[in-house]
Amino acid sequence: MSEQERLEEYVSIVPSVNQKAIQRQRFNVFFHYGLNTFSAKEWGDGKADPKIFNPTQQDTDQWVRTVKEAGAYGVILTCKHHDGFCLWQTKTTDYSVAQSPYKGGKGDVVKEVSDSCRKFGIKFGIYLSPWDRNHESYGIDRYNDVYCEQLEELLTGYGEIFCVWLDGACGSYMDGKPKQVYDWDRYFSTIRRLAPNACISNCGPDVRWVGNEGGFARESEWNVVPKFAFDIQSIESKSQQSDESDFAKKEVDVNSSDLGSRDFLKNFDNFIWYPAEVDVSIRPGWFYHKSQDKSVRSLKNLLKIYYTSVGGNSILLLNAPPDRRGLLHENDVKRLQELGNHIKESEAQLLNVKSILAPIAEEGKDIQGVIEYSFDDTTFDPTNYYTPKEEQSSYEIKIELEETVKINRLQLVENVAYSQRIEKFEIHAFVKDEYVKVFDGTTVGYGRIATFKAVKTDKVKVVLTSVRKKPHIEFVGVYSDNGVLIKDTLRQKFVKWLHHVNYITYIRRENKKSKKNNSQ
Numbered sequence: 001m002s003e004q005e006r007l008e009e010y011v012s013i014v015p016s017v018n019q020k021a022i023q024r025q026r027f028n029v030f031f032h033y034g035l036n037t038f039s040a041k042e043w044g045d046g047k048a049d050p051k052i053f054n055p056t057q058q059d060t061d062q063w064v065r066t067v068k069e070a071g072a073y074g075v076i077l078t079c080k081h082h083d084g085f086c087l088w089q090t091k092t093t094d095y096s097v098a099q100s101p102y103k104g105g106k107g108d109v110v111k112e113v114s115d116s117c118r119k120f121g122i123k124f125g126i127y128l129s130p131w132d133r134n135h136e137s138y139g140i141d142r143y144n145d146v147y148c149e150q151l152e153e154l155l156t157g158y159g160e161i162f163c164v165w166l167d168g169a170c171g172s173y174m175d176g177k178p179k180q181v182y183d184w185d186r187y188f189s190t191i192r193r194l195a196p197n198a199c200i201s202n203c204g205p206d207v208r209w210v211g212n213e214g215g216f217a218r219e220s221e222w223n224v225v226p227k228f229a230f231d232i233q234s235i236e237s238k239s240q241q242s243d244e245s246d247f248a249k250k251e252v253d254v255n256s257s258d259l260g261s262r263d264f265l266k267n268f269d270n271f272i273w274y275p276a277e278v279d280v281s282i283r284p285g286w287f288y289h290k291s292q293d294k295s296v297r298s299l300k301n302l303l304k305i306y307y308t309s310v311g312g313n314s315i316l317l318l319n320a321p322p323d324r325r326g327l328l329h330e331n332d333v334k335r336l337q338e339l340g341n342h343i344k345e346s347e348a349q350l351l352n353v354k355s356i357l358a359p360i361a362e363e364g365k366d367i368q369g370v371i372e373y374s375f376d377d378t379t380f381d382p383t384n385y386y387t388p389k390e391e392q393s394s395y396e397i398k399i400e401l402e403e404t405v406k407i408n409r410l411q412l413v414e415n416v417a418y419s420q421r422i423e424k425f426e427i428h429a430f431v432k433d434e435y436v437k438v439f440d441g442t443t444v445g446y447g448r449i450a451t452f453k454a455v456k457t458d459k460v461k462v463v464l465t466s467v468r469k470k471p472h473i474e475f476v477g478v479y480s481d482n483g484v485l486i487k488d489t490l491r492q493k494f495v496k497w498l499h500h501v502n503y504i505t506y507i508r509r510e511n512k513k514s515k516k517n518n519s520q
């Protein structure tokens with residue numbers, strides 16, 4: 001394939017309807033809740049007495065109200081974690097809320113959370129751990145039937161589901177059991193049949209695990225990646241294998257610091273649309289532990305995660321674990337509200353534009369449309385975009401603001417119905433008598449929020465210096481200074497350098513392998 005044919009191939013790969021929806025949703029909250037909440041464990045062994053599950057003030061409205069205040073759009077609940085304890089009235093096992101004192105054994109936490117989601121207009125999703133340390137059938141083929149029955153109960157009894165989150169973590173050796181041979185294809189077809197609007201995430205074909213649980217996204221996140229990126233064996237092998245708290249600190253998988261640049265893709269032939277999700281907890285643990293009440297992430301830290309994920313072409317899944325009362329702890333609530341206020345206030349700082357100039361547009365796809373467009377709702381509109389009439393080697397968009405003001409952010413969104421096309425861009429601000437470069441960027445995709453050192457100006461220029469094909473831009477917005485500047489620490493710079501070295505080694509190895517295969 002020539003370079004040109006390759007580029008055509010990459011831009012022909014576009015998201016499914018479900019992927020478009022979850023990408024536009026941008027930010028969701030994880031609730032880890034269950035027996036571990038009461039046993040102070042991260043990985044329950046499946047032997048804890050269900051009687052310890054006894055929240056006395058459970059209020060799922062409080063959880064979901066807080067999610068809304070945090071500025072998130074969806075919730076994912078651990079309906080069953082690795083210990084096998086089910087938060088709903090299931091027919092597949094006795095190890096559930098039915099055996100607990102909660103509501104005299106008649107409670108159904110899944111129902112309560114899904115009802116609260118509907119009440120507050122928040123989407124509802126489920127986490128159902130494939131690894132089950134309690135079920136007698138785990139390890140033998142019958143477990144696949146049990147797992148599908150559990151999926152069926154959850155996908156038919158609780159209304160619309162936006163996401164099914166399949167975890168690759170497994171430590172079955174700890175129980176002296178063989179690893180279950182999971183029938184992933186059957187799980188996927190069960191989900192597609194019963195919840196056609198749901199994305200299958202993590203060990204699934206729709207949303208890609210970013211590769212760590214520490215809140216790190218790559219600087220350049222690509223949506224079109226080689227098909228191998230969706231390889232369950234490798235997702236599983238890189239997932240947590242033991243209950244070590246250090247897991248969260250691990251950085252992006254070294255072999256995959258680049259999953260989609262032109263340079264990287266040229267080594268492969270099959271590609272898929274596979275957007276990244278950053279899953280990370282607001283506390284050191286995924287479950288609530290009283291000892292961590294003072295270790296809730298700072299707002300500064302959350303903002304770094306928010307701007308590098310939501311602002312860096314990734315979905316954010318932020319975990320906030322309810323406590324033993326059945327409430328989100330005051331410290332977590334406060335932090336989530338601060339985050340929500342920050343997002344709201346920062347979005348309201350969008351500046352009015354006096355004029356905008358760009359290369360001549362295709363008919364009906366004028367640049368004016370993309371500054372008038374409101375990006376704050378979550379409905380994806382495939383018809384809204386600006387695109388130039390002609391293919392060019394670079395494109396310049398000049399924005400004149402209504403007033404001279406200090407700015408520190410520019411948001412750029414591609415209409416992903418036309419794939420991800422922008423590979424490199426620059427932002428320049430007019431200061432004194434000339435344009436000065438304030439930002440150098442790579443990927444845009446379904447959302448890039450570029451933050452830079454605040455600069456006083458009334459004119460900004462975005463230059464797209466490398467594209468796969470002419471861009472389809474859905475939104476461009478300039479914002480006044482909110483004091484946020486996301487930049488790398490020395491350690492992160494070092495890790496990036498390390499990734500680069502590993503990446504080169506990886507490519508060399510792949511090339512060697514394919515040369516060897518070709519000569520055989």
Ligand code: FUL
Pocket residue numbers: 042167168169239240279286
């Ligand atoms: C991991 C699990 O082992 C953790 O307990 C948590 O559920 C996290 C989201 O996924 O792999």
